[in-house]
Amino acid sequence: MTQADGAPTLSPYISEADIQARILELARQIDADYAHDEDIVLVGVLRGSFIFLADLARRMTVPHHVDFIAVSSYGSGTVSSGVVRLVMDLRTDITDKHVIIVEDIVDTGHTVQYLIRTLAARGPASVRTCALLRKLDRKVVDVPVDYLGFDIPDAWVVGYGLDYADRYRTLPYIGVLEWGAEE
Numbered sequence: 001m002t003q004a005d006g007a008p009t010l011s012p013y014i015s016e017a018d019i020q021a022r023i024l025e026l027a028r029q030i031d032a033d034y035a036h037d038e039d040i041v042l043v044g045v046l047r048g049s050f051i052f053l054a055d056l057a058r059r060m061t062v063p064h065h066v067d068f069i070a071v072s073s074y075g076s077g078t079v080s081s082g083v084v085r086l087v088m089d090l091r092t093d094i095t096d097k098h099v100i101i102v103e104d105i106v107d108t109g110h111t112v113q114y115l116i117r118t119l120a121a122r123g124p125a126s127v128r129t130c131a132l133l134r135k136l137d138r139k140v141v142d143v144p145v146d147y148l149g150f151d152i153p154d155a156w157v158v159g160y161g162l163d164y165a166d167r168y169r170t171l172p173y174i175g176v177l178e179w180g181a182e183e
């Protein structure tokens, strides 16, 4: 891809304060919705969601378990192959449990669709989804996002767990990466 040539520029897009405020709202919403449920499992989708999950889990007051799953649908670039592979499975038996899939970003929707299907087949009490970001313009498959942080336009975003070729994950804010026209 031409974008791999030339260094991209990074522009701040969602501030740390705005991210944290929104996460608190999401946690309150989840607390209210699951107030009477036991056996809640937050399933973090590695690797992009690990920071979001850590903050969300610490702001939730309903008791819950945390587990992780890893899938892959991208190479080192920014184009989805559409084929999702399970790279690392859960260690938790989710039978009869309330599962909340915690994803960094919903882009084409393939990953969340795959995860909902895979986890729903294991007999959980329920499966819902929580995503920090969603790119509406990029939707290829329609997937429910029950708890959403922000809708964003079609751009490559990094920071707060999100990467480009494994870089930028530890930025405390979300920024947009742009590649100049020169090739």
Ligand code: IMP
Pocket (backbone or CB within 6 Å): 045, 048, 073, 074, 080, 103, 104, 105, 106, 107, 108, 109, 110, 111, 112, 155, 156, 157, 158, 162, 163, 164
């Ligand atoms: P989907 O299967 O196309 O919805 O892609 C979801 C996955 O693609 C996310 O979990 C991210 O790992 C990755 N992804 C999509 N867009 C971005 C982005 O703008 N920045 C970083 N990762 C992204």
